Amino acid sequence: MTVKLTTKEQINSLLDKYDTFLFDCDGVVWIGNELLPSVKETMELLQQHDKKLIFVSNNSTKSRNDYIHKLNNFGIFNINVDQIVNSAYSTATYIEKVLKLSKTDGKKIWVLGQSGITDELNNKGYQTMTFDDLTKKFPHDELTMDNIDNLIFKDEINCVVVGLDFNTNYLKVGITMQYLLDNNIPFIATNIDSTFPFKNTKLPGAGSIVEIVKFASNREPNAICGKPNNGMMDSILISNNLQKDKTLMIGDRINTDMKFGFNNQIDTLLVLTGIETEERALNEKIITYYTNKLGDIYDLSK
Amino acid sequence: MTVKLTTKEQINSLLDKYDTFLFDCDGVVWIGNELLPSVKETMELLQQHDKKLIFVSNNSTKSRNDYIHKLNNFGIFNINVDQIVNSAYSTATYIEKVLKLSKTDGKKIWVLGQSGITDELNNKGYQTMTFDDLTKKFPHDELTMDNIDNLIFKDEINCVVVGLDFNTNYLKVGITMQYLLDNNIPFIATNIDSTFPFKNTKLPGAGSIVEIVKFASNREPNAICGKPNNGMMDSILISNNLQKDKTLMIGDRINTDMKFGFNNQIDTLLVLTGIETEERALNEKIITYYTNKLGDIYDLSK
Structure with a gap:
């Protein structure tokens, strides 16, 4: 009771x-x-x-330091970064401690998600690749489905992480899916909340992004790192x-x-x-x- | 056997x-x-x-006439539009003949999908609204999550259609979801193929787009109009x-x-x-x- x-x-x-x-x-x-x-x-x-x-x-979109700033702004002090565990941090910890993914094989983790995730992975010494990195590498008119073969770097990627990304688009999902068609590439989800509370409504959550990736690639995540x-x-x-x-x-x-x-x-x-x-x-x-x-x-x- | x-x-x-x-x-x-x-x-x-x-x-991305042109280009002639049934056409037919959605209540169908779908709905006398229509109505910097309340026209929408859209993005899914949070709005899917064959690989199919919408809005489609x-x-x-x-x-x-x-x-x-x-x-x-x-x-x- x-x-x-x-x-x-x-x-x-x-x-x-x-x-x-x-x-x-x-x-x-x-x-x-x-x-x-x-x-x-x-x-x-x-x-x-x-x-x-x-x-x-x-929430994987914010870094752990963002949480400390937010708490400080509310007048809650004496909290250090070890006292913050978000799904981005737990994803990076999982990859390092449980998956034990190599940091020295010269490969990168493909991330469909925001800087909260890449920051935590980079903090642990992992290299990452995101769609934003592709936008720096390719002119805008080459970032298309028609050019998909050139946007995929299979030999450079050893893991895929999917989380909440407010800039998710068809091509990002399509690229993520190409990596996951190889069953040897681990598929790690930050969390699977279907919605994200926003203002007076709700928007698609990390779980919805994970869901489209799952369905398109016919894969289940190897691990889910959120509550x-x-x-x-x-x-x-x-x-x-x-x-x-x-x-x-x-x-x-x-x-x-x-x-x-x-x-x-x-x-x-x-x-x-x-x-x-x-x-x-x-x-x-x-x-x-x-x-x-x-x-x-x-x-x-x- | x-x-x-x-x-x-x-x-x-x-x-x-x-x-x-x-x-x-x-x-x-x-x-x-x-x-x-x-x-x-x-x-x-x-x-x-x-x-x-x-x-x-x-395939809902092409119009029925596109199919006739394609057949003609292959030297296959004497095919008329009644001999072509794609999921866009069957969706429009379903909405007209089975759902019997009003064409005269001044309302519009919200479409997450391409012109193949809106063309067939418009051909039958339905008005449609898409994200492209919003891009004509709002300056680029107002097409954001933060402005979501202003991008939603609940009183004007009486149905939601979801199909393959190569320009799917987070905000489009978020807007579509807002309409589907009202259980009285019918949710029609063109088809649920998880993948779309493209060049030498596959990309997310209509079913993957339907899946993210389903999961985010906690709704099942009221009808699926493809094979x-x-x-x-x-x-x-x-x-x-x-x-x-x-x-x-x-x-x-x-x-x-x-x-x-x-x-x-x-x-x-x-x-x-x-x-x-x-x-x-x-x-x-x-x-x-x-x-x-x-x-x-x-x-x-x-």
């Missing part, structure tokens, strides 16, 4: 029981460009109690020395955040500032606790 | 038995820009015997007065062409000029006859 947090005593036992708090960001810490109420105070409370805070996001898939937890475990029974995953989505915790034997806390309702919270076995908002941890502690 | 056509007697009984011949085009009549051997002579033979010839294609789906046969039956037991479907793909005939109780002939092999032909119950190439009908008749 899911427990609603409503008393100071419950908050005190939460602080006793867990020493690491994993936070989903959008819908939990902030919504778009607005910090949610009492979140700053909650973070300070947890820091005062020497808790380890880790921010976990499926709720294991690649993300592998990255967190590799980067931090966590004790699972002392870790709490806090999120606003049952399908990703709560599943991510539950699948990895980690207790979960659902906040209702995102898309879920109290009714759904009560009926889900994979949720340990729920609360109206993250800031209730501070509000109830007073 | 599938029968291989090898004798003059078999060809004569084929000519006795069937009065309508449905041809898939690419891989059967031509490959790319090359007519296959003895095809011209086969068409003339069938015309001399007063057979009805119908050319059936899933092997029923929308295509409905269009052929509506346009022609066919007797199913006197009709033969000729194609090069088991999954689409042979299935299309079989599902509609029409005998099938597989030709091996496309992607299938003799071994697969022999092991498929849905194939009535097979032959090395379409031109064997003429070659064996001599």
Whole structure:
């Protein structure tokens, strides 16, 4: 039975029981460009109690430093880059630590995605190739389907990464597909969220881009590195020395955040500032606790 | 048991038995820009015997007149537009005859696809709106995600059609998705071929574009108008007065062409000029006859 947090005593036992708090960001810490109420105070409370805070996001379009800037702008300080795990970082970590892809064979990773991904791969010492690189190499009128043979560098590519790319187009997908027609080339997806919350609506998410690539090339990704898939937890475990029974995953989505915790034997806390309702919270076995908002941890502690 | 056509007697009984011949085009009549051997002579033979010839294609990017020009250029004459059924035409026919979408409510069909589709819809008296129309209405720097609210005309759209579009991009898919978030808007797919044969390789097909739209909008198409789906046969039956037991479907793909005939109780002939092999032909119950190439009908008749 899911427990609603409503008393100071419950908050005190939460602080006793867990020493690491994993936070989903959008819908939990902030919504778009607005910090949610009492979140700053909650973070300070947890820091005062020497808790380890880790921010976990499926968004691969931003770099980890972008997250730190965003938190700083909200008045949340003393967060370093190791405390940020996004799907771009977990993809790079997966490729390095699990896939153990060579960095010295002179080959490159083809990326259908944005600089959040290439930055993390380059940070780890991998060379990348993107459609943007082709636009620097070829005049505009040669970047066409008719010229596809010349746009493909099969001997230079040893892996394909697909994530969210707001500039996805037919030719990019077509080029990506050419590499994946070779079953020996690993196909790594950053995450598979079907949509991306944007302003007052939603737009195609990384999962939609992965889906067109999958369908066109008749391939399944060899790994998916975002929540709720294991690649993300592998990255967190590799980067931090966590004790699972002392870790709490806090999120606003049952399908990703709560599943991510539950699948990895980690207790979960659902906040209702995102898309879920109290009714759904009560009926889900994979949720340990729920609360109206993250800031209730501070509000109830007073 | 599938029968291989090898004798003059078999060809004569084929000519006795069937009065309508449905041809898939690419891989059967031509490959790319090359007519296959003895095809011209086969068409003339069938015309001399007063057979009805119908050319059936899933390609929605070309108009039906483009097909006639192509056949004429190959020396195949006396084909009129009623003998051409592509997925663009069958989509327009489906919308008019089965969906019975209003032409007089002042609304438009949003098309993610090329002029083959809008031409057929306009021919039937439907108004259409495409991303190209938006590029005429808005300056380039307003065609962005950030401006998405202004690019959506919900009150003006009463249907969404998705097909192959070599200029598909993220924003087009995002706009299409906005209309489909309203479950009352019908979602019609021209066809669902995952790939499109192009030069010596393959590129994403209409089905891949349909797939990203489906996944992002969490919708299934209300109808699919290409082979092997029923929308295509409905269009052929509506346009022609066919007797199913006197009709033969000729194609090069088991999954689409042979299935299309079989599902509609029409005998099938597989030709091996496309992607299938003799071994697969022999092991498929849905194939009535097979032959090395379409031109064997003429070659064996001599």
